[in-house]
Amino acid sequence: MNLKTKSILLLLLGTIFWGMTFVFIKDAISLMSVSGFLGYRFLLAGIVLGLIFIKRLKTIDWNTIKYGAIMSLPLLFSFLAQTIGLQYTSASKGGFITGLSVVFVPLILSVMQRKLPAMNIFIAVVLATSGLALLTLGSSLSLNIGDSWVFLSAILFAIYIIMVGNISKKCDGILLSVTQFFIVGVLCTAYAGIKGDLYIPTQYKLWQAILFTALFATAYMYTAQNYYQKYISEITTSIIFSFEPLFAAITAFFYLNEQLTEQTIIGGLLIFIGILFAELKWSDVKVFIYRK
Numbered sequence: 390m391n392l393k394t395k396s397i398l399l400l401l402l403g404t405i406f407w408g409m410t411f412v413f414i415k416d417a418i419s420l421m422s423v424s425g426f427l428g429y430r431f432l433l434a435g436i437v438l439g440l441i442f443i444k445r446l447k448t449i450d451w452n453t454i455k456y457g458a459i460m461s462l463p464l465l466f467s468f469l470a471q472t473i474g475l476q477y478t479s480a481s482k483g484g485f486i487t488g489l490s491v492v493f494v495p496l497i498l499s500v501m502q503r504k505l506p507a508m509n510i511f512i513a514v515v516l517a518t519s520g521l522a523l524l525t526l527g528s529s530l531s532l533n534i535g536d537s538w539v540f541l542s543a544i545l546f547a548i549y550i551i552m553v554g555n556i557s558k559k560c561d562g563i564l565l566s567v568t569q570f571f572i573v574g575v576l577c578t579a580y581a582g583i584k585g586d587l588y589i590p591t592q593y594k595l596w597q598a599i600l601f602t603a604l605f606a607t608a609y610m611y612t613a614q615n616y617y618q619k620y621i622s623e624i625t626t627s628i629i630f631s632f633e634p635l636f637a638a639i640t641a642f643f644y645l646n647e648q649l650t651e652q653t654i655i656g657g658l659l660i661f662i663g664i665l666f667a668e669l670k671w672s673d674v675k676v677f678i679y680r681k
Contacts, residue, residue, distance in 0.1 A: 396617035400629050403610035408636025410606045411480035411487075412644045414472055417598035422586035423472045428578030429590070429599045434607035439546075441612070447518050449568070453560045457558030457568025460556060463549040465573045471542035477535025479647050485520070485657045486539040488593020491631060491664045492517045493547035513666035523652050566611045573635030631664045 390398075417426045422527040439446055475483050492513050499506040506514075522539075557565060581587040590596055638657055 397629065399613045399617055400621075401632070403606075403613050404633050405636050406605040406610055406627055407630075408484060408638075409640045409644075410602050411475060411483050411637045412599040412640050413601050414475050414613060415480050415645065416594050418472060418476055418601075420458045420595045421590065422581055422584065423469060423476075424577045424584065425588070426595075426599065427472060428576075428587070430603045430607065431570045431572070431573030433599065433603035434611075435567055435574055437603050437604060437608040438559060438563065438567045438570065438612065441608075442567070443562065445563055446567070448561070449564050453564045456556045456566050458572055460549065460552050460565065460612055461569040461572040461576075463545045463552065463601045465568055465576060465598055467542045467545035467549060468573070469577075474535040474538030474540075474542060478533055478539060480645055481638040481647050481649065481653065481657070482536060483539045484634040484641070485660045486536060486542050487546070487637075487662050488592055488631065488634040488660060489517055489521065490543040490546040490550065491538070493544055494550050497547055497551060509666050510664050512661040515663075516666060517663030520661075522613055523656030523659065546646050552614050561650075561659040562575045563612070564677050570607070608647060620647035631661065634661060634664075653679035 414426075419651075471487060472484070478486075495506055495510045496514065499510070578587060590599065634657060638649060638653075642649055
């Protein structure tokens with residue numbers, strides 16, 4: 390197996406893990422506070438990454454800590470919003486709405502650069518908005534409170550992605566991740582402790598959720614992305630990541646017995662196609678298909 394194929398498979402595996410987290414989070418937050426769960430998740434991910442790259446920790450400097458602290462803010466509030474939202478919406482809908490962050494990235498960049506988005510972004514916004522409407526608007530024509538929280542999470546995560554693109558070039562990516570995980574973990578744990586919501590979990594389902602999200606969806610995926618993404622193009626990577634909502638819907642169907650109605654399937658499909666349009670241009674698609 391060549392390095393390119395290995396990279397694609399490892400990142401695809403991580404994307405499956407990302408999609409599966411929605412069902413585990415729904416289980417966890419029915420048994421534990423949002424801040425307590427996130428505290429355990431990120432502290433454990435930080436400890437695992439720190440142990441794996443313990444030699445690198447000796448080279449950490451103030452610059453890395455400073456930028457890690459800055460980047461931890463949108464990461465923290467994005468995960469808080471997503472986890473709160475999943476208390477009130479389904480895992481499959483949460484996955485599709487979270488995927489909108491891919492569409493928000495070029496929109497936010499266009500605002501920052503004070504120029505109109507490219508035509509593929511306009512098409513992506515129309516498709517994604519139509520899909521979101523089908524997915525979330527009921528007969529009352531209003532967003533469910535959970536959908537609104539996850540929508541906010543997608544915007545915050547888009548901001549985080551942009552910050553990663555700028556800051557990761559200035560510092561060691563692994564050390565940045567470790568710093569962020571510890572800061573988010575400590576803040577969430579401290580808040581849960583102050584609120585009296587912190588305790589050592591005893592339920593199997595809760596530990597299952599904590600271990601899965603910390604080890605596979607956080608520590609593993611961020612490490613795999615930092616190391617292997619350099620061996621494949623950004624186009625290929627974006628296509629791999631765009632499958633996260635699909636994996637979320639499939640997992641929710643089998644694990645939580647969530648019904649995939651015709652409206653949900655069509656809405657999710659429109660968002661999925663919109664995500665692809667946001668990342669690809671037709672010339673890029675041809676390059677991806679015919680690349681040898």
